[in-house]
Amino acid sequence: MAFSPLSFRNRAACVVAILASLAGCATDASRPATTAAAPPREQALLDLNKQVRANYAESKRELMLRARPAIVVAFDDATLLRTGLPAETRSFTPPLYHRYKDVAHVALGVWATLAPWTDRDSRAWVAPLETLLQRARAARTTLDDVGFPADRLARQRLIFDQSIALMERTLAAGRVDGPALAGFAHTLAAPVLANGDDAAALQIDGLHALVSRWRAELSPDEWGRLHVLVLGPKMPRVDNLAIQYFQRVMGRGELGRRLLYAEGIFDRDAALGLLGTVVTDRALAVAFFGDPMRMDRDFLSDGSRRRLDQVFGPDAAVRR
Structure with missing residues (x-):
């Protein structure tokens, strides 16, 4: 499944919600029965949530830096990022x-x-x-x-x-x-x-020549860990040229896993922010749910489906 800026924000919010709820339970258990100077319950939770978000952002930055090597494809150009080496950007479009x-x-x-x-x-x-x-x-x-x-x-x-x-x-x-x-x-x-x-x-010939050179410079282990982010708008997402190319060289099963379409993202830094979110959320999903892809869908999806079945019945047709 590919990613968009909206799902990026949703996933970050979901992670925060999980951690905030866990932390909130512990806080309620240890809070004194009466504390005159304590802020209202709502403010305490808001402050906690703000700190959780800050901690999450810092962890995301750290894990993003470890998610190397990575290739960011931005329309005419591609950038290779490797640990300990300067970024290399090349045009592959004649x-x-x-x-x-x-x-x-x-x-x-x-x-x-x-x-x-x-x-x-x-x-x-x-x-x-x-x-x-x-x-x-x-x-x-x-x-x-x-x-x-x-x-x-x-x-x-x-x-x-x-x-x-x-x-x-x-x-x-x-x-x-x-x-x-x-x-x-x-x-x-x-x-x-x-x-x-x-x-x-x-464009494919140019991209293939560039990626083939970069692949020769990477070890088999590095190639096996490579993340690729393809930047672009909504409309060319389906059968995008660069996505099709990397499916051939990485394997079709990597789409939505190590091969990501960064819909609505148009610069490298924002794409790397998305990569940080992906690697952080997948590590969290393994730790909590035993499924690296669980946070690639809405955290509320299972509960939403159950509640909608209660409201409309499990066999109710989805209106089109």
């Missing part, structure tokens, strides 16, 4: 990767600019489309000079020419034609995906 995506984005951008205004009586789309058309025309003249292989140029020209033609027709008509926009998207689906295929091949 410039042509971006050019393929840039051209694909022309078609996607035309659709995104026009789709909200399909068959509507509005001119809100006109200025953005005029600007997009102007820039598309300028970029179209550079296609021969930005590194595309000769056998890929025709596809780039097709995407540009179809996109420019639709923009010109739409501006001339003064309205967004829904069927025309749908036909445009259907026509360019295959060329856009082909650009994605070419971009993916370039």
Whole structure:
């Protein structure tokens, strides 16, 4: 199971809740019956919880530093972290990767600019489309000079020419034609995906060359302990390029264990904070529950299910 910043906070809160409840029981047993100067019960628990959180954060930092080696993949770059050595960051993404995506984005951008205004009586789309058309025309003249292989140029020209033609027709008509926009998207689906295929091949080749070099520098024991964190937003989480690659070289069973998708995290320090949470919570889960993955799901999950069965019945269908 992969991790998000939200689950990171939830897990940290759960750990705190466990420890705070245990500590709270011991405190209640030893507290004098009457103490005039003692803070209210709620404040004492709040103070305790605050200290538990502080102690947890310090333990997490320490365990994060021990979770080496680790690779953090941040879009175009990857960083190798090893104990006692400086971090090594390298780009594995060639410039042509971006050019393929840039051209694909022309078609996607035309659709995104026009789709909200399909068959509507509005001119809100006109200025953005005029600007997009102007820039598309300028970029179209550079296609021969930005590194595309000769056998890929025709596809780039097709995407540009179809996109420019639709923009010109739409501006001339003064309205967004829904069927025309749908036909445009259907026509360019295959060329856009082909650009994605070419971009993916370039990036995978670069990543494979880099990881192969790093793997040769690691001992078998280090490779067996390696954690990999792949940074990215929500939408490309499923079948993410780097995740697919590391599943092949680490084993598919490592996804959610030593191979983590850091959803919504976009810098290395935040990713390492997540790694610290993961290794801390898994050690805690083994100590308390005998299952290293128990804290990878909501601490309240079992109790929630039991209570929901009481409220709705165990056989009640989940509404969709």
